[in-house]
Amino acid sequence: MITLSGVHKSFGPNRVLRGVDLTIAKGQSMVIIGGSGTGKSVLLKCVLGLVKPDAGTITLEGQDVTRGDRDAFLARFGMLFQGGALFDSLRVWENVAFRLLRGPAAMPKDQARAVAIEKLRRVGLKPSVADLFPGELSGGMQKRVGLARAIAANPEVIFFDEPTTGLDPIMSGVINALIREIVVEMGSTAMTITHDMSSVRAIADQVAMLHDGVIRWSGPVGEMDAAPDPYLQQFIHGRATGPIEGVR
Amino acid sequence: MIARLLAQIGRPVLAVLAAFGRVTLFGADTLRHMVTPPFYGREFAIALLQIGWFSLPVVGLTAFFTGGALALQIYSGGARFSAEAVVPQIVAIGMARELGPVLGGLMVAARVASSIAAEIGTMKVTEQIDALVTLSTHPMKYLTVPRVLAATLAVPLLVAVGDSIGISGGWLVGITKLGFNSATYLKNTTDFLEFWDVGSGLVKGAVFGFIVALMGCYFGMNSGRGAQGVGAATKAAVVAASVMILAANYVLTGMFFTS
Numbered sequence: 203m204i205t206l207s208g209v210h211k212s213f214g215p216n217r218v219l220r221g222v223d224l225t226i227a228k229g230q231s232m233v234i235i236g237g238s239g240t241g242k243s244v245l246l247k248c249v250l251g252l253v254k255p256d257a258g259t260i261t262l263e264g265q266d267v268t269r270g271d272r273d274a275f276l277a278r279f280g281m282l283f284q285g286g287a288l289f290d291s292l293r294v295w296e297n298v299a300f301r302l303l304r305g306p307a308a309m310p311k312d313q314a315r316a317v318a319i320e321k322l323r324r325v326g327l328k329p330s331v332a333d334l335f336p337g338e339l340s341g342g343m344q345k346r347v348g349l350a351r352a353i354a355a356n357p358e359v360i361f362f363d364e365p366t367t368g369l370d371p372i373m374s375g376v377i378n379a380l381i382r383e384i385v386v387e388m389g390s391t392a393m394t395i396t397h398d399m400s401s402v403r404a405i406a407d408q409v410a411m412l413h414d415g416v417i418r419w420s421g422p423v424g425e426m427d428a429a430p431d432p433y434l435q436q437f438i439h440g441r442a443t444g445p446i447e448g449v450r
Numbered sequence: 451m452i453a454r455l456l457a458q459i460g461r462p463v464l465a466v467l468a469a470f471g472r473v474t475l476f477g478a479d480t481l482r483h484m485v486t487p488p489f490y491g492r493e494f495a496i497a498l499l500q501i502g503w504f505s506l507p508v509v510g511l512t513a514f515f516t517g518g519a520l521a522l523q524i525y526s527g528g529a530r531f532s533a534e535a536v537v538p539q540i541v542a543i544g545m546a547r548e549l550g551p552v553l554g555g556l557m558v559a560a561r562v563a564s565s566i567a568a569e570i571g572t573m574k575v576t577e578q579i580d581a582l583v584t585l586s587t588h589p590m591k592y593l594t595v596p597r598v599l600a601a602t603l604a605v606p607l608l609v610a611v612g613d614s615i616g617i618s619g620g621w622l623v624g625i626t627k628l629g630f631n632s633a634t635y636l637k638n639t640t641d642f643l644e645f646w647d648v649g650s651g652l653v654k655g656a657v658f659g660f661i662v663a664l665m666g667c668y669f670g671m672n673s674g675r676g677a678q679g680v681g682a683a684t685k686a687a688v689v690a691a692s693v694m695i696l697a698a699n700y701v702l703t704g705m706f707f708t709s
Contacts (some may be wrong), residue, residue: 252580273586280584287581289573291496301585304488351585 203228204249204359204391209258210415211244218244220415222258226408231385231392233402233423235437236412237446242395243284245412246361249393250279262359273305280352280390284364286344288336288351295332298322298350321350325380342373349377353384360385362394366401378404399438402426411437413446473690476668480598483590493596501562501597501663502604506611508561509554513612516549517541517619525628537628538638541620546647547707550613552699555658558605559691563666566597567687570670571680579671594667598660605659606652613651650706657702658695665691 204226211219218241226232236242247253249260251267260267267275288297298318302309309317319329325346336344345365352360362381366374378401385392385405394405402409403423410420411434419431426438436444520541528534570593573579582589617639624630665687673683 247580250584252583276584276586281581283577283581285576287577289578289581300587305586 203263204393205259205261206245206249207259207261209245209248209260210256211241211248211253212256217415219248219255222412222415222417224410224417224420226391226393228263228391229389231382231394231405231407232410233394233396233406233408234410234412235395235397235399235402236418237397237437240412241415242412243363246363246393246395250276250281250361277301277305277355278358279361280355280357280359281361282345282348282352282363282365284367286336286341286348288344288347290336292335293332294322294334294336294339294347295319297336297347298332298354300351301355317354318350321354322347324353324384325350326376342369342377345369345373345377346380349380349384353388356388357390359391359393360388362392362396362405364396364398365394366396366398371400374398374400375404381405397437399440402438413437472672473664473668476671477664479590480594480664480667483588483595484599488591490592490596493592494600497597497600497663498604500565501558501601501659502607505558505561505604505608508557509608509612510615512553512557513545513550513616514619516553517545517616517621518623520544520549520616521620521623521628525624534628535638537620537624537630538635539642541624542617542639542643543647545616545620546613546643546651548651548699548703550616551609551651551654551658552695554609554612554655555605555662555695555699556692558601558608558659559662559665559688559695562601563662563669563687563691564684566663566666567670567673567684568680570667571673571683574671574673575675575680589671594664594671597667598663601659601663602656603659605662606655609651609655610648613648646706650702653706654699654702657698661694661698662691665694 206222206224209219209222210217222245224232234242234245244253248255249267251272254268262275262278288294289300292300295315295318296303298321299309299314302314302317303311315332319332322329322331327343327346327350331339331343331347336347339347365377365381369377381392381394382405384390392405394401396402406423408420409423409426411418411431413433419429419434421429426434429435432445435441436446521537524537524540525534528536570579573593579589579593582592621632621635621639624635625632669683669687669690673679
């Protein structure tokens with residue numbers, strides 16, 4: 203279980219997170235929605251320790267994420283970045299097997315390559331892709347490779363940062379379905395940030411809406427459409443008018 | 451009025467001092483990570499190839515033409531006081547002590563500091579640095595240490611090769627255009643060149659290599675957002691590395707050759 207209590211983060215005068223309280227139950231898929239610039243990515247990076255919160259606590263299974271062995275902590279996570287964040291200088295299989303090839307529990311190269319090819323197959327990519335470089339792949343294929351890298355070490359928790367941004371609707375549907383299948387299959391806890399409502403409906407067990415630096419609404423995905431919160435309703439229906447100010 | 455003037459002077463001075471402090475801390479952090487595991491041998495080998503081997507043509511050509519031009523200058527200048535015969539000795543000493551390491555360092559700064567800053571800056575803006583962290587890999591250990599170590603070891607070798615090529619350039623000009631006897635030219639070169647002339651240049655090369663890679667990594671890691679941020683980081687890395695090489699050269703020359 204991941205618990206965030208009173209998490210604050212500012213960048214200069216810009217107060218991005220103003221006291222985020224959120225609980226993600228073990229094995230659940232939590233999707234965090236909210237407009238661009240509301241701090242969704244910052245929240246996710248706070249959990250991973252990539253950004254240090256100014257105040258508040260974040261715990262994983264009751265342990266403060268800022269204390270203890272950092273490598274051991276990070277080994278429990280997998281992450282799919284918005285743009286894939288694949289290492290250009292490494293081949294696809296080396297990207298997928300990056301964690302497997304390094305650290306105290308490093309695998310022999312052949313074994314790591316076999317695992318990488320298996321994970322690539324799991325996300326619908328042929329073994330022939332393994333020896334290509336990321337620059338030779340389409341955006342959708344890069345997302346799949348990023349997904350394969352995120353699940354390569356069978357993590358307990360997987361984060362997905364805008365998994366369908368920049369993809370066509372069909373490829374978005376494929377990625378959403380893959381994420382859902384993998385999360386269910388691996389029994390992992392998942393935290394996804396997106397503003398793509400089709401992703402929300404495909405991936406989420408629980409939904410939380412971040413607005414003005416706090417969690418505005420949270421609940422099961424099935425209750426989202428009937429929720430009375432006007433901010434949530436404006437966002438999920440994409441209305442130009444409502445309590446959330448649009449920039450014209 | 452006076453307070454405003456002082457503030458206008460003080461602000462950039464403080465900014466420069468703060469930047470110098472950040473670079474110093476970054477350098478200290480790099481040295482600390484250099485002596486603690488894990489080490490990334492593959493990344494070190496790639497950096498050695500990129501920084502050392504692929505810089506050879508540009509350093510070699512620079513040294514060759516510099517050695518030739520130096521021979522011409524010393525000959526024409528020396529003619530004013532009948533000292534044309536010192537061309538071999540001055541070319542050798544000038545290349546080994548000063549021009550080999552400084553021009554080699556500057557050429558490597560132009561080629562390597564820019565490419566390191568651009569590469570790491572791009573990795574930063576495309577979240578590859580964040581990805582490294584989430585994969586339990588320290589960016590300083592994986593990106594900075596191999597490059598700084600490789601540059602510190604490779605640049606002295608480049609300087610040594612550059613010295614040889616520069617002296618050869620002087621020799622070629624000496625025997626083809628200035629009327630020197632080949633054997634006499636080479637004998638004068640070897641007789642008057644002392645070990646420390648070459649050794650001091652190699653030490654300078656190591657310091658310049660460290661500076662070049664450190665600046666490339668520092669500005670890359672602190673790159674701003676987007677293409678403009680990476681471009682600014684690249685430019686700043688080359689400028690800072692070049693200025694620091696010239697400043698370090700003055701300090702090292704003072705240390706080595708003034709008693």
